[in-house]
Amino acid sequence: MRGLRDFFDAERKRVYQPDAYFTQRVMARLNERTSQESGVWDFIPISTRPVLALALMLIVCFVAVQTFMPQMPQRGIVESFLESEQNPAWSFLYNGTDVPSRQDVMQQLIAPEDQQ
Amino acid sequence: MTYGTMEFDRELIVRAQAGDRSAHEAIVAQFSSMVFRLVSRFFRTREDVEDIAQDVFLKLFARIDQVHPDENFPGWLARVTVNTCYDELRKTRRRKIALETYGPEMAGGQSVAPQEPDSMGKARLALQRLDPKLRIPLVLKEVEELSVEEIAKTMGLTQTNVKVRLFRARKKLQTMLGGSEGHSK
Numbered sequence: 163m164r165g166l167r168d169f170f171d172a173e174r175k176r177v178y179q180p181d182a183y184f185t186q187r188v189m190a191r192l193n194e195r196t197s198q199e200s201g202v203w204d205f206i207p208i209s210t211r212p213v214l215a216l217a218l219m220l221i222v223c224f225v226a227v228q229t230f231m232p233q234m235p236q237r238g239i240v241e242s243f244l245e246s247e248q249n250p251a252w253s254f255l256y257n258g259t260d261v262p263s264r265q266d267v268m269q270q271l272i273a274p275e276d277q278q
Numbered sequence: 279m280t281y282g283t284m285e286f287d288r289e290l291i292v293r294a295q296a297g298d299r300s301a302h303e304a305i306v307a308q309f310s311s312m313v314f315r316l317v318s319r320f321f322r323t324r325e326d327v328e329d330i331a332q333d334v335f336l337k338l339f340a341r342i343d344q345v346h347p348d349e350n351f352p353g354w355l356a357r358v359t360v361n362t363c364y365d366e367l368r369k370t371r372r373r374k375i376a377l378e379t380y381g382p383e384m385a386g387g388q389s390v391a392p393q394e395p396d397s398m399g400k401a402r403l404a405l406q407r408l409d410p411k412l413r414i415p416l417v418l419k420e421v422e423e424l425s426v427e428e429i430a431k432t433m434g435l436t437q438t439n440v441k442v443r444l445f446r447a448r449k450k451l452q453t454m455l456g457g458s459e460g461h462s463k
Contacts, residue, residue: 165397
């Protein structure tokens with residue numbers, strides 16, 4: 163164990179000292195790291211970034227389509243089938259378009275009662 | 279060397295926490311010798327010591343908010359330093375084991391006998407082969423001459439745990455140096 167004791171004694175004397183530019187090097191690395199970490203993406207784990215980017219892109223595309231594409235009137239098979247059975251006088255109840263004025267509606271509703 | 283009795287400016291810590299760059303610079307200038315000294319205990323080349331000392335300060339400033347100015351800042355810094363050294367020693371050890379297991383065999387290793395190291399060389403090799411968990415408390419005790427209580431604080435362990443690790447480290451070293459010429463684990 164004498165070798166070990168000598169080794170520990172020798173180790174006590176072996177000490178490195180920082181050179182004059184050590185502080186500047188640390189500060190340079192610190193500044194570099196601070197500027198790198200200022201982005202929003204740094205808060206998100208690297209593995210999830212592509213998924214999040216794709217999701218964001220899809221959301222933007224969907225919003226753009228919804229905003230800029232003209233809305234087509236909804237007129238499907240069911241509507242066109244039922245339309246033939248509808249009384250033209252009552253059609254305004256089923257179709258939102260060409261809503262008559264309030265007075266016309268009232269007259270149309272009252273008229274059958276008068277006839278009865 | 280005792281980290282509990284080192285002088286430090288509490289105002290400097292407060293300023294550093296507020297993001298004052300001159301305070302950061304002053305902290306590096308004031309404590310770099312201490313960090314270098316501690317890292318030198320575990321790494322032999324100047325380049326390694328410098329790299330790890332830089333990492334220590336970067337870690338320190340990344341977590342400066344966790345420091346309470348009234349607490350023992352040098353002790354806290356010593357703990358960050360030892361933890362950084364521990365992580366690096368573990369990485370090095372893993373790399374070395376992987377290289378020994380899967381790496382190419384040394385060309386001509388059988389034809390030329392390696393030079394027999396002297397007693398100090400054997401001690402150095404045996405210490406390098408020790409698990410960092412055992413090596414760090416032993417070096418802090420024998421080389422840095424810290425008390426068991428200080429080692430416990432620096433490593434975040436109980437005093438009993440430190441004593442157990444010191445006992446195991448000494449026993450392993452004895453086995454390595456006395457028994458099988460430094461080749462046993």
